[in-house]
Amino acid sequence: MAKLDFFLFGDKRKTHPLDDVKSVTEWYGTTLREFASGSHDQITGLLLQFNQEIENPTVAMLEALVELDRLGHATHQQLCAQYLGSKLLPAMERQQRAQIRSYGRQMVDAFQRFMTFDADGEDAPQMRRLLPLVIGKMLFYLTENALWHYYRHASLDEVMWSNVNQLFRYAEENAIDAVPLQLFPGEAPTTIHDLYLALLMTSSLNSGNLTARQTHLAYQLVLMLSNRMTLSRDLSGESSFIINIQHAAPPSRAHNVPQLQGVRVWSTAELVDQLNAWLVVYDSGATPQALRERFSQGVDPALLRFLVREWAVKPFRFERAERVPVVSKQLEVGRLLSGVHRLVREHEESLVQDNRREGPAVSAGDVTEIRIYGFLTGRRRERNVLQNDVIKIATSADLQLWDIENQSESGLGVSLPAAGADWLSLGTLLATREAGQQAWSLSIVRRIKREEKGRMYLGLQLLSSRPVAAYTKSEDGRNAAATLPAGMVWNQGEIALFASVTKRGGKTNTLLIPLSSYVHGKRLQMFAKNKGFLVALGRVLEKGADWCQVEIELVAQL
Secondary structure (H helix, E strand, C coil): CCCCCCCCCCCCCCCCCCCCHHHHHHHHHHHHHHHHHHHHHHHHHHHHHHHHHCCCCCHHHHHHHHHHHHHHHHHHHHHHHHHHHCCCCHHHHHHHHHHHHHHHHHHHHHHHCCCCCCCCCCCHHHHHHHHHHHHHHHHHHHHHHHHHHHHCCECCCHHHHHHHHHHHHHHHHCCCCCCCECCCCCCCCECHHHHHHHHHHHHCCCCCCCCHHHHHHHHHHHHHHHHHCCCECCCCCCCCEEEECCCCCCCEECCCCCCCCCEEEECCHHHHHHHHHHHHHHHCCCCCHHHHHHCCCCCCHHHHHHHHHHCCCCCCCCCCCCCEECCCCEEEEEECHHHHHHHHHHHHHHHHHHHHHHCCCCCHHHHHHHHCCCCCCCCCCCCCCCHHHCCCCCCHHHCEEEEEEEECCCEEEEEEECCCCCCCCCCCEEEEEECCCCCCEEEEEEEEEECCCCEEEEEEEEEECCCEEEEEEECCCCCCCCCCCHHHEECCEEEEEEEEEEECCEEEEEEEEEHHHCCCCCEEEEEECCEEEEEEEEEEEEECCCEEEEEEEEEEEC
């Protein structure tokens, strides 16, 4: 960051960029021409020096700060959108996240300096006029900081909740929580009350099963609809959530508590009614006009259904498989589609080698594997050609070892160190097996929670306990493109994994393939266990960053 050396601090200083609106406008114009997108860091540096070295800020400085916030808003939002809309390398991601959070933190510190103005001073009337906007902007950036925690599946600490709840309590005590204000030009008017409720509602979505983009969209939706809810002191009504603004704690589902002074409750009935109304439009095959205008990327109806359930007036009752605690068990884990495929086929090859040593007899398991494809056939005579004539055996360096916390019929709960786990995200495909076992299963990350002491908790769902290594070629038998990475090619075809899944009581054939290879209805030659079939790709059942699981229709035997 370049040093801001164009002004002097202390008694001898002549001018300062934040002296008034004119000065900060000129400073920003010069900075934008000189640094372009780097002006974002220059604003952070200016705010840092302002917070550390300027004493007794004036109301003219507050007006300049508001103007600086307006001028830098577009660049700041663009940086946030870039983070949410693209997959960055871990180092770049950390740097960009630090830039965004540092900017917001300095903005909050700068605005907070004006909260303790002299009530009898000459500038008091102007300060009172600007006070709702000051608190609104502080809430905006505190909420943004909270969202950056939620994007990474982390929780807020007590200090954060103390600051947020105290800020709203101050606004409520001074009767300015419902004063209309416009945070930035071109945006819809809001209030401190609505901004606070938007944060509270978003904080209820901390179960760890939403992506960063879904969390962002959920916040935008609730911010849009927050005026349909009202904080109340009346505990006798139909309440959905509750918070004590005198405590350093997040909101929770409404429950019977004593009539304490700081307790506030609210109902989500009108909010959920609007979400359901939009779902009706989606179910008719159209897109709600309000969402089409507000969200350029659109809102997934599945997200709306999730929000309807999470924000229901009364808690939604789930029928979950029983979780059984596990002690002293560990899970071996392999990652990436190429790595998962390699581990599965290594295990299959080791079984083949064992069978060759023991004799040519075909086991009952082999017959079962033949039947699951929908055809009962003999083995293909063509010899399965392995790359380099051998399969590279996995080493311990390729695998990770996680602690199993609990298990159920549908999956596992595991914990692991958070350091070095930035590659994990919702929808990550994993090869998993209990330490000491031989066969690999396919699992998908469904839930992520960053815990204290540098640990992470993951909820894994079992996709298949018996995947089969496969590869695909085009319908006419052409080999995989030569431009594909070596790990994505096997037997001159593109790697895939066959898995039979149970749906509605019946077996369904599925194929896990690279996401870039999927086209609905596309026909491929699929080979597995020395057998070949012509298959047609159906609908997508699961999808990750670089893979998808699709239903397949068996067209013909090759």
